[in-house]
Amino acid sequence: MTCRLLLVDDHSLIRAGVRALVSDIPGYTVIGEADDGSQLLEHVLRLNPDIVLLDISMRTTSGLDALTQLRANGCQCKVLILSMHTDPDLIMRALESGAHGYLLKDTTATELEQALTALRGDERYLSPAIAHTVINQALLRAQSGKQPNDDRHNLTARQLEILRLIVRGKSTREIAAGLGLSIKTVETHRSQIMKRLQIYDVAGLVLFAVREKIISLDD
Incomplete structure (x- = not known):
């Protein structure tokens, strides 16, 4: 069964890049995109994705605020944070807010696949680069x-x-x-x-x- 992904990032080039990487990973497909956290809940309720790839810093509503709203509404989809931020407090806040994984944006296609596979298998994933942090x-x-x-x-x-x-x-x-x-x-x-x-x-x-x-x- 194909795993359905929702991309939420305010940079269209980032979304296009992630979509291209996902297209080369068997068993995954991008079913929708959003350019701000304020759209997250609406898209999740409408599209019912298996995994959300969520940026933290966005124009109107941050990824963490959107994630908090998502969990408050009982949505159980997996959330993989995809961010450039390596601030330890921010990473911990993301995990405590209900994120299932945290991946840095300078990751490789191989690590993206590893993270998606982990979340799909009901596991958690942290980039090795931030585990120590x-x-x-x-x-x-x-x-x-x-x-x-x-x-x-x-x-x-x-x-x-x-x-x-x-x-x-x-x-x-x-x-x-x-x-x-x-x-x-x-x-x-x-x-x-x-x-x-x-x-x-x-x-x-x-x-x-x-x-x-x-x-x-x-x-």
């Missing part, structure tokens, strides 16, 4: 006391190992290959980790991992 920001928040009020739950050694890899931006396929496990086994562990921690997004997992010293900047 997100961890660093989580450390700063943890040190300043800005962290979720989650109680610590015991995880098995294997679950801790997989959690570290998830936080470092590894996909389910990469984790399975690296640990010599089946993809189904890794998916089961991932589901159990999130259920046990009651955390269902990358930003929350990063904060938990940093707070509990499961991962550090040297990992």
Whole structure:
């Protein structure tokens, strides 16, 4: 089944470039475009895309404001932020607002495909170039006391190992290959980790991992 994409960016050249890249990726098609965040909710309700590729900085309504409105209206489509911004606080805000992934605009076609594949498979995706930044920001928040009020739950050694890899931006396929496990086994562990921690997004997992010293900047 073809995965349906909606492009939201105020630069027509960027939209044209992304559309061209997507046309070379089997199994994906662009079904619509918008040039401002104010149009996001309307387009999502009308077109029902599987994944939205959303810019942050736009003329009238920012991507983050549009994303907040989208989630407030109960829309469950996946959202992949596509931005030039590398500010750690902005990235964390995007993830906490409901984005499923964050991709830099200077990415390659290969990484775009990896990000789309991850979101299509109900995974999260962070550009490797910003994964370190997100961890660093989580450390700063943890040190300043800005962290979720989650109680610590015991995880098995294997679950801790997989959690570290998830936080470092590894996909389910990469984790399975690296640990010599089946993809189904890794998916089961991932589901159990999130259920046990009651955390269902990358930003929350990063904060938990940093707070509990499961991962550090040297990992």
